[in-house]
Amino acid sequence: MLGEGILKGLAETARNFAGSFVSAERLTTVQYPEQRIAPIEQTRDFPFLVYDGKDWEAGMRCVACQICEKECPPKCIYIVKSTDKKPDALGKMQIYPARFDIDISVCMSCQICVEVCPFEAIKMDTEFELSATDRFGGLLLDRRQLAKSNEYYHRIHPTEAAEVDARLAGEKAKSDAKAKAATAAAAAKAAAAPAKPAAAPSPAATDAAPAASTAPAETDVAPGGNAAGNPTLGPAEGESRA
Amino acid sequence: MSEKADQIFVLLQHWLVSLLPAGWQQPGGVVLAVLVIICLFPALFALAVWMERKGLGRIQNRLGPNRVGPFGLLQPIADGIKSLTKEDIVPRSADAAVHFLAPVVLVVTVFMGFAVLPMGRNMVLADMDAGLLFYFAMGASTELAVFMAGWSSRNKYSLLGAMRAVAQMISYEVVLLLSSVAVVMMSGSLSLTRIVEAQNHYSWGLPHWYIFTPWGCAGFVMYAIAATAETNRSPFDLPEGESELVAGYHTEYSGFKFALFFLGEYLAMFSISGLGTTLFLGGWSAPFSWLGWVPSWIWFFAKLMLSIFVFIWMRGTLPRLRQDQLMNFAWKFVLPMCLLNLLVAGLWRFMGDGWPRWVVCSAILVLAYVGMGWGEMRRKHFGARSYRYAE
Amino acid sequence: MSVVFYLLAALTVAGGLAAVMLKNTVHCALALTVAFAGLALFFLDLDAQFAGFAQILVYIGAVAILVVFAILLTKGSETPKDGVYSRNWLAGLAIAAGVFAVLGWAVLQSARVLPGPGGTPTATPEVTVKEIGNALMGRYVLPLEIVALLLTAALIGAVIVAMHEKEGAK
Secondary structure, three states, rough: OOOOHHHHHHHHHHHHHHHHHHHHOOOOOOOOOOOOOOOOOOOOOEEEEEEOOOOHHHHOOOOOOOOHHHOOOOOOOOEEEEEEEEEEEEEEEEEEEEEEEOOOOOOOOOHHHHHHHHOOOOEEEEOOOOOOOOOOHHHEOOOHEEEHEEEEEEEEHHHHHHHHHHHHHHHHHHHHHHHHHHHHHHHHHHHHOOOOOOOOOHHHHHHHHHHHHHHHHHHHHHOOOOOOOOOOOHHHHHHHOO | OOHHHOOOOHHHHHHHHHHHOOOHHHHHHHHHHHHHHHHHHHHHHHHHHHHHHHHHHHHHHOOOOOOOOOHHOOOOHHHHHHHHOOOOOOOOOOOOHHHHHHHHHHHHHHHHHHOOOOOOOOOOOOOOHHHHHHHHHHHHHHHHHHHHHHHHHHOHHHHHHHHHHHHHHHHHHHHHHHHHHHHHHHEEEEEEEEHHHHHOOEEEEEEOOHHHHHHHHHHHHHHHHHHHHHHHOOOHHHOOOOOOOOHHHHHHOOHHHHHHHHHHHHHHHHHHHHHHHHOOOOOOOOOOOOHHHOOOHHHHHHHHHHHHHEEEEHHHHHHOOOOOHHHHHHHHHHHHHHHHEEEEEHHHHHHHHOOHHHHHHHHHHHHHHHHEEEEEEEHHHOOOOOOOOOO | HHHHHHHHHHHHHHHHHHHOOOOOHHHHHHHHHHHHHHHHHHHHOOOHHHHHHHHHHHHHHHHHHHHHHHHHHHHOOOOOOOOEEEEEEEEHHHHHHHHHHHHHHHHHHHHHHHHOOOOOOOOOOOOOOOHHHHHHHOOOOHHHHHHHHHHHHHHHHHHHHHHHHHHHHO
């Protein structure tokens, strides 16, 4: 019948109105800022830099590869590489960002920087009460303000942080195992090298050329990257080193 | 005692006027009544603004303003201070004289409408023989103010909004008038005090309000629809729709002039609700005869605030109607129903007292409503979306 | 001939003069509205309530709106380049004077026919809305029906013109 929908609508809003006085599910507003609703786990606002351990400078995962700076659509990240190196979590000497600025007045929270970072160094924060009293100066966050600990990351995004930690631990374990295998193989090779120097020159020589070209590249690439774990590389490496 | 409470404002007025010298008494009384209206209805406007924001908030699952004063009661005052202290910007190419006069004309004509509303027993400012006609004359002048506002701003959106508003107001003016004509027919007078007195009788404790008759109920519904359209209120607020036309005809107004438009809109709501109360809801008469001890002006204002609440309720519920849907509705559905209502009112009058007239009149109205509704719905194809392009 | 009469007369004449002398056409239309309002106030001054309010309702509420819409929808809202005063204003003045003379003569004749303020009280009927209604439905029912027919014809004509436009576009 004509007008039925209007009456049903009026009944629904009347129910809303009356219910807002008695039930909390009809009135879902809280008195912000005295009360706050806890954000859900997938909340994301602006990026922050993760550091492991207690020292934010020493433990920062970022190695200033500048991939996030290149991929950022509004170009809100500004990185200046350092001139020296510091050891990273895996003990390898890496460069670090002397300057890492994010302009949050420009950042659009697209999370592309997080997706492309190979080092799990930049993640999304949940802080939104970042208003500043000066025009734009207070909205340019430097690396000191952006650096937040891994424990903080676990607090705001528990499942994500656990997954990232597991992945990093797995890579560390793999690279440790590889290093151990390499040292074991090198020791075995050093022991076996004087025993059979003539038995393996030609296959080793043909292997040495491609191995020599890939070996220097391997040391610069990420520790958890694409190490193929070629078993013939062990004796060839030992051969080039010897 | 209740007689005194009922007439307290009249007695107060007589006492204050008696303090003046003899020659000044009659104009003094009129000036006093005018001052009361000028102070009372803007105060009610502040209350209505507060009611609207809190009411809409609750309907939309949120609180309204609740920081300024307890329960946000001082929010209208804060709004008033804000509009008074804002810069008054007039566009350079705007027609300065007409731009200035438009809100003035609007507020003046809307205030004039309050002069004929009987707000209690013996509480009318101007008891005119053709009171209803005066009210509609003032309502018609409001349209001119709207047009002036839209045209003088030299702004496409304002002009569009003004033309739509005027077209809408003219169409629904016809409906408003015709639904009131039924009341005039039955009560035999254009004077609003006579109309209220005609409804102030009770049988078995129930009042003889016109809304409790078939033609009165239909008339009231159509009057309510026309009243919502006349005051540019949801769901007929396309002329001032914020998402379509910026702010329609009051786009280029800022500061106090905008506040005047806002005031004018709410005052128009009050006066049209007041008229609807007078015509259909019995004005200042009590709902039951045993409640007659409550002063009459309390009943009038209670019914007025109830009407405002219904306006707010409708605003929170219904989506906006498109301009052509609005006009179609007025001319093709409501107007024929109005004319039929006149016929039914005449039948009611001439069939004499008794139950047959109830059955016949109700049957005619219900059948017409259902029939026309069914006809309209059938013509709409609620299947896959079809597009109709503008020629 | 009281103060009110002179004030209203000044208002109406000023409105009428402004309606022909202003440059902006919409301003002219609004000045015409002021003249209508002046006329309505005259009616009210003479205690003709119905006529006064009907004047406001019809003239200001409908005719003035119609005039401004017509000005808007045509190019009339632009200031005319040649100035507002026409070249043969003398002929216009003569015609206006002639019309004024005829109307003035008619008014003065009717003032002689009807009794003045000091005439017999029974000759002037009490003009309430009820009396107007009775007269319309009794003595003047034929003009009423003819006007109704005219209005219906106008309405049907408007509908046909609007419909034809739609069909023409198709």
